[in-house]
Amino acid sequence: MKKTNLIFYLFLAASLLISCTPPAPSALPQTPNPTMQQVTPIPVVSPTTSPQPNPTASPQPTETATPRSRIKPGDSVEFMNGIAYIASHVPDWAYPLSDQSLLALRETGATWVSLNAFITHWDDPEISRQATIHAIQEAHRLGLNVFLRPKFEDTNLQSYHHETGYSAEQWQAWADRHTEELLPYAQIAEDYQVEMFSVGYEMRATEPEAEHWRAIIQKVREVYQGPLTYSSLPNEEADITWWDAVDFIGVDGYYNLSNSSNPSETELKNGWVPYLNNLKQLSQKYDKPVILTEIGYPSTVSAAADPGNWMHGTIDLELQARLYKVLFEVIRENSWIRGVFIWAWDETPYQGGTCDFEHTPKGKPAENVMREFFGAPAVNLPAAVPDLPIFDEQQIVTYSLFDDTFYSFMDPGWSWNTHFEEVTTPTPLGTSSLQVTMNENSGFVFYLGEVDIRSYQWLEFYLYRDDEQSIPLRIMASTPDQTMLINRQIRSCWYVEGGTVPNKTWTRVVIPLEHLNIHEPIQTIALIKWEEGELKFWIDDVRLVGAKK
Structure with missing residues (x-):
């Protein structure tokens, strides 16, 4: 599914910021003093939840709040009202900002949460495991059942990664490696009383290797005593011959329901019929319940035809809500479906809203449809597009990263797979702007040196494009010890004036540093791009902004 690329490339791109960042340039200029331009900014419109988190990550596990009643393979389980809890970088789960998001997830009426932990080779294994433990324990503290779904970059073979056949020796090496990476997480699941564990998901190219999968599952059962599942891609469930080895048939149900x-x-309901027939036959054949281990719809006009598409699209909130309504009707009518995990809920409370086109139901009519099914009260929806703060230049302090003056301070060695140059066309806001060309898995980095970030609350800049291409950029900061903080998508309507970056127009972008979890000294701020192909845009008047004390 196209959707699955998102998690992979977000981790990869974010990780590249560290891996590709060279040592500090030997002769960086001294950090200039901030430009003082005094004013009190109009406050940012508050999100539905306005957390005031402690900025420090807290990955160390604590004792589980309450002993959990264990679910054993074969037990009768109440219906799983679940939501997928995701992070673009697994260590983000340890931040208090993420705890706020998990609390908001619980308030939807969900009784289960799936922890979708995608582990890359760039991640420190121990930090990722400790962050996962923190998320498990926080979920248990909130009374949620946990479905742990680890996935590993180097064993995540899918058909678009690997079409040619492996030799028997290569397949054995793959199985050994997947087992080696899976067992520490199975041990975490056992030690911290996780209610259900996934041995893998959407690993299309590996699924014909039935004997290897049976061996992997047996090794996991020697460690973890709870129920197991695997999740297939849609329309490929029947090709798996080893469903008897797990306890639930898992399907990531991104089915085309209508063109x-x-x-x-x-x-839409008629569109479900052939898929339901196939799933019911599979359930009967193996005498196993089916769980929709991942399912959701973007809030776009193409959601019914291409529900796995996470790219930008024209917003259609009503269609997303209608798809949810039909989904829950289908579930009610088919008792052999024993659970659903809605895609998705981010690791930050700053997500969703009626101006957002992505999958999350948060802050959209679909959230209230989901809440009704989960048995929770409806919520008031936020305004269509949050207002950006307007700064009174007499009441703020600023620190310029680019404003026709500090270009020499931006050492090109900190960026990767990116070319940028100072230009005078299109007409800049001042005397020049930066033309930036980014390729796949690239980063455009502003080096801050020793800036006292405590003086600032916002990052402000202007973007310009000259075609109809979207701006699929994320922004992320890193600390002097190269810790990556939470990254956010720039094209979000939370940050872009008018909710979009129109063609051939300078568009203002304002991002609260709180949303990036910036509370401590940082060394860099980077724009990152993970998608294939070339992206060209212009950027101007980049500055940090703070209220004058």
């Missing part, structure tokens, strides 16, 4: 631009509920 119509405005399908009715009846049309």
